[in-house]
Amino acid sequence: MSLANAKRLGKRIIGAPEEPIPVASTVEYVKAIGSSPVQKVKAYLLSLFPILSWITRYNPGWLTGDLIAGLTVGIVVVPQGMSYAVIATLPPEYGLYSSFVGVLIYCFFATSKDVSIGPVAVMSLTVSQIIKHVQSKHPGEWGGPQIASVLAFITGFIVLGIGLLRLGWLVEFISAPAVSGFMTGSAISIAAGQVPALMGITGFDTRAATYKVIINTLKGLPHTTRDAAFGLTGLFTLYAIRITCDRLGRKYPRRERIFFFISVLRHAFVIIVLTIAAWLYCRHRKTKSGKYPIKILQTVPSGFKHLGQPKVETKLLSALAPQLPLATIILLLEHIAISKSFGRLNGYKINPNQELIAIGVTNTVGSCFGAYPATGSFSRSALKSKSGVRTPLAGVITAIVVIVALYGLTPAFFWIPSAGLSAIIIHAVADLVASPRQVYSFYRVSPLEFIIWWAAVLVTVFSSIENGIYTSIAASLVLLLIRVAHPRGKFLGKVSVRNDSGDVKEREVFVPLVPGGIVNPEIKVIPPAPGVIVYRLEESYLYPNCSHMNSALVDYVKANMKRGKDMSHVKLSDRPWNDAGPRHGASEDQAINEKKPDLFAIVLDFSTVSHIDTTSVQALIDARTEVEKWADHPVEFHFATILSPWIQRALVAGGFGFGRAHATIREIAAVVPNHGNYRDPSGYDHDDLESSGDIKKRKSGASTSREYLPNSDSFAPVLSAQTPFFHIDLVSAVTAAEGGLRNSHDRRDQNSKTASEV
Numbered sequence: 175m176s177l178a179n180a181k182r183l184g185k186r187i188i189g190a191p192e193e194p195i196p197v198a199s200t201v202e203y204v205k206a207i208g209s210s211p212v213q214k215v216k217a218y219l220l221s222l223f224p225i226l227s228w229i230t231r232y233n234p235g236w237l238t239g240d241l242i243a244g245l246t247v248g249i250v251v252v253p254q255g256m257s258y259a260v261i262a263t264l265p266p267e268y269g270l271y272s273s274f275v276g277v278l279i280y281c282f283f284a285t286s287k288d289v290s291i292g293p294v295a296v297m298s299l300t301v302s303q304i305i306k307h308v309q310s311k312h313p314g315e316w317g318g319p320q321i322a323s324v325l326a327f328i329t330g331f332i333v334l335g336i337g338l339l340r341l342g343w344l345v346e347f348i349s350a351p352a353v354s355g356f357m358t359g360s361a362i363s364i365a366a367g368q369v370p371a372l373m374g375i376t377g378f379d380t381r382a383a384t385y386k387v388i389i390n391t392l393k394g395l396p397h398t399t400r401d402a403a404f405g406l407t408g409l410f411t412l413y414a415i416r417i418t419c420d421r422l423g424r425k426y427p428r429r430e431r432i433f434f435f436i437s438v439l440r441h442a443f444v445i446i447v448l449t450i451a452a453w454l455y456c457r458h459r460k461t462k463s464g465k466y467p468i469k470i471l472q473t474v475p476s477g478f479k480h481l482g483q484p485k486v487e488t489k490l491l492s493a494l495a496p497q498l499p500l501a502t503i504i505l506l507l508e509h510i511a512i513s514k515s516f517g518r519l520n521g522y523k524i525n526p527n528q529e530l531i532a533i534g535v536t537n538t539v540g541s542c543f544g545a546y547p548a549t550g551s552f553s554r555s556a557l558k559s560k561s562g563v564r565t566p567l568a569g570v571i572t573a574i575v576v577i578v579a580l581y582g583l584t585p586a587f588f589w590i591p592s593a594g595l596s597a598i599i600i601h602a603v604a605d606l607v608a609s610p611r612q613v614y615s616f617y618r619v620s621p622l623e624f625i626i627w628w629a630a631v632l633v634t635v636f637s638s639i640e641n642g643i644y645t646s647i648a649a650s651l652v653l654l655l656i657r658v659a660h661p662r663g664k665f666l667g668k669v670s671v672r673n674d675s676g677d678v679k680e681r682e683v684f685v686p687l688v689p690g691g692i693v694n695p696e697i698k699v700i701p702p703a704p705g706v707i708v709y710r711l712e713e714s715y716l717y718p719n720c721s722h723m724n725s726a727l728v729d730y731v732k733a734n735m736k737r738g739k740d741m742s743h744v745k746l747s748d749r750p751w752n753d754a755g756p757r758h759g760a761s762e763d764q765a766i767n768e769k770k771p772d773l774f775a776i777v778l779d780f781s782t783v784s785h786i787d788t789t790s791v792q793a794l795i796d797a798r799t800e801v802e803k804w805a806d807h808p809v810e811f812h813f814a815t816i817l818s819p820w821i822q823r824a825l826v827a828g829g830f831g832f833g834r835a836h837a838t839i840r841e842i843a844a845v846v847p848n849h850g851n852y853r854d855p856s857g858y859d860h861d862d863l864e865s866s867g868d869i870k871k872r873k874s875g876a877s878t879s880r881e882y883l884p885n886s887d888s889f890a891p892v893l894s895a896q897t898p899f900f901h902i903d904l905v906s907a908v909t910a911a912e913g914g915l916r917n918s919h920d921r922r923d924q925n926s927k928t929a930s931e932v
Contacts, residue, residue, distance in 0.1 A: 224528060225282050228565060236564035243563035244571020246438050247290055247554050251277070251572060252579045253445045254293070254554070254602060256471070256587070257595040259546075260371075261298035261364065263305055263381075264318055266587065266595075267474050267580070268546055269293045272326075274576040275540035276548040277569040283532035284566040285525045288516040289509070290554040291536055291569075295603045296360040297504055297547050299367070300639055301325065304497045306381055312493055322546035323484045325494060326537045329501045329547055334534025336506070342526035345510050347654065351616045352646035353511055354608045355627035359384075359634025359642050361606035364599065366391070371596040372409065374399030374469070384635040401468045404452065405593030408444045412601045415440040438557060441598055448594040449586060456589065469592040476584040480544030500640050501547060503647070509533050509550035516559055553602050622653055661713035663726055664688065666779070667699035668908075684708060684779070684904055703912045704771030707731065708904070710779035717789035724793045727776070731801045736770040738806025773805040774918060775911035779904050781815035791828040798830075810835065810914060812899050814907035822900060831897035836914030841902040842889040 220226065251273045259269030276291035304325060305318045336342065363384040370380050370387070375394035380387055419437035423430040456466040510526055517524040537547055558568065608627075617624040626649040634642025664686040672680045687699055702708050709727060713719055802809050811830055816822050825831050892902045901907035 221525070221528065222531065223282060224285050224525075225566070229567075232565065232567070236567075239562040239564040240568040241571055243558050243561035244568040245575060246435070246561045247277070247558050247568070248572040248575025248579075249439065249442045250557060251290070251292055251554060252576060252583075253441050253590075253595070253598055254551075255576070256474075256590070257599045257602075258293040258295060258298040260592065260595055261295060261367070261599060262293070262301040262318075262322065262546055264301075264322055264546060265474075266471055267479070267584075268319060268322065268544060270576055270580050271478065271480070271543045272540060272545035272548040274573050274580070275543050275545050276536050277576070278573040279536040279539055280532050281566045281569040283528065283535055284569075285523075285528045285532075286513045286517060287522075287563055287566050287568075288520060288555050288559040289513050289529075289550045290558050290572070291509070291533060292548050292551055292554065293546070294508065294549055294551045295364045295599065295606070296357065296508060296639070297501075297549055299360065299364050300501055300504055301546050302381055303639065304494070304501065307497060308490075308493045312489070316487075316490055319480065319544060319546075320485055321490070321494070323480075323541045323544055324486050324490055325497075325501060326545055326547045327484045327486065327541035328491070328494065328498060329505055330534050330537025330539075330541065332498065332502050332534075333505055333530050334538060337527045337530030337532075337534055340527045342510070342530050345506050345526065347651060348507060348647055349623060349626070349650045349653075350511075351620075351623040351627040352630055352650045353507055354612065354616075355630025356507075356634060356639075356643050356646045357606045358608045358627075359631040360639055361603040362631070362635055363387075363639060364603045368596040368599045370394065371469075372402065372405035372593050372600065374401030374405075374593065383637060399468070401591065401593040404448050404468060404591040405597050408448050408594045408597035409600060411444050411447075412440055412597060415443070434560060438561070444597070445590060445594060448591050449589045452591045452594075453589040471587055471590045471592065471595075474584045474587040477581055478543060482542065482544075484541040497640075500643060503643060505533055505537070505547060505549045506530065507643075508552075512550040512552050512555055516555055520559065553605055626650060626653065655718070658713065658716075659718045660722055661711070661719045663712055663723055664710050665730060666708040666710055666904075667701045669697055669699055682905060684710070684908070686710075702777075702908060703915050705735075705774035705915050706777065706908070706911045707735075707773070707775070708777045708779065708908055710782070710904075712782050714785040715780075715783050715790040715794075716785060716787050720790035720793035724797045727797055728800050728804075731773060731776075732804055734770065735773040735801075735805065737767050737804055738772070740764055740767075773801065773809055774915045775810035775812060776801070777812045777814060777904070777907045777911050779814045779907075780821065781904070783816075783821065784818065786821050786824045788824075791824050794825075794830070795828050810899065810911060812901060812907040812911050814901045814904040816900055822897070825900075826897065831899045833899065835898040835910065836917045837910050838898045839901065839906050839910035839913065841892045841906055843892050 252270065255269035255273035256266035257269070259266045259272075262268070273292040276293075280289070280291045301322050305321050308316065308321050309318075336344070366384050366387045367380045369391050370376065370378075373391070373395070375391060375397055377394065377397075378387075378390040382390075416437050419433040419440075423433040426433075452468065452470055456468060456470065459467050509529060513524045513529050514526075533549055537545075540546075540548060613624070613627065616627050626646060629649055630642050630646035633645040665688070666684040667687045668682050669685055670680045671683055685699055687701060707727075707730065709730075711723060715723065798809065798811060813825065813831065816825070822831065893900050898910075901910060
């Protein structure tokens, strides 16, 4: 605020009533914060380990659900973990490392019973692109596993810091259509990149832009190898089992759960069958060069072979720095979106900050096991939820399954065909593609967000995942800023409504004056009394949008209200340069001006305003100055539905609310009776108010003195008597403004009559 405006603001405060106006104090604000710092620190430390709130009351009845869910997820996460490691261009055992650490660590920090942390398709594809970027800039310096583990350590540390600082609300700035568009584009990219491995096609970069991969795959179809027999068979079997079980479950509802678990086992069934088939086909067909007729995983080390502190080098950190925002955003977005979805679905509330702490600790600790970045998995979380999980302890059961696979099943992993893993990947990521119904809902709710969805998909497909996610985030933020800076405000009129139940009692409601403001176009909206303007703000009144609202109000006044000063007789040389006014001596322009109503009061509906700041108060002062200059006399400003004492305080500081009103409407409400003397919030004694007629006591037989019996029934003013321009609702504010207008006309008529008699 400028010095001149600050001085003017100070003068308005000096001109206030002698008695101080009751407003919220800073001391009250501090008291409203609540508990002591020691209690807050204690509660904060306990909140870091949610397991302490439920593990002490764990009962055996929960164990069955956790055991079934843990085993079910474990059966799925083993083949998926190895498949996703292949997407990340890492050896398959690294997917098992990430799976083990994710499900185990999350149990201690989780606020969601359903979420399963581990390797996911989108993060795996991102890791592969980051590895490619770093190795292209620094060829031969670091291997893929080292880059991936350092990436997990750094991103985990960043996310952990965000969670500890309680900054998880930053994720809310990214809209759901933006996330859906990015996930859809990423799923298409992943599926397109796995089709060459599914068909055995080689000879081009499968990590290039998606459209290039699709074109090269189509060109390479004539060179399809025997891998396609395993890949296509596996993919067909996965969908056949799933579709069949879904249909049988709907046809036989009593056996739906049996068919569900049969469907769940399809991943393990396909991998086992394809592995046996690959062993039978390849065991005697090894060439002299050591190659097999189809591509298989071959040796998978058993146990944890890469335990140890991640090798963090300064040069490697510099090479990773440009890619850290992308990896961090994906960790945040995917996990928070999944945890919130299952919280809403199953009727509990998650703590976003604690969830960030969980994935932060998971990735930081996981880097010591050789794991690469892991986050929440949608498919495994849905599986865990449908399996009947009861608590996060199911993650420990899943971790045991992964351990058993790491130490006991790795010899069998040797014969797993790569085409079979590609089939599992394509089958899994297909669920990430938004359905046509969901996309159509984006269009119906908000066409602009529908465009953002398409932009995220197209940029991801035709450019890269990195550009896709940045495009979706930037578009979401731009749309948010546009909506904040250009809020919708409406000038209101009145209609009378009553219930259709036969009740003839009518009441007034305020609706927009413009056509289309209400549903039925046949309803006639009655504008307020000539000289009164009613305006509803539909956003908080803050510095980004106060200028827009100021212009809308002033422009409406100048277009529809009478100009107080006749400019047609003012010399051209005396007129301001930016307001020429009508032509000199143009009587017809003055006649049009005289037909317009004289502005008396402006009523502002603050029912949707939750915050107000210094810039917006100054803009409101400027608007008042401008409309009073136009009307050439003072204008009353009434404010309706100001429920926040801090908004009242800000408006009083700007010189609003107090003063002499032409008509005073004081809203009173029932108060809780007490045994002592009652004083209302404005500071006035109850007896003084009652004697002045502002408060009327009901005929309940209570004493007329200042002592009130417990069963007495009394009323007190809702708002302070010193701020007659603040009103509890819009009806009261408009009634006061129109009443003041009538009183002003009556007083003017009386003065005219007296003058004529003299």
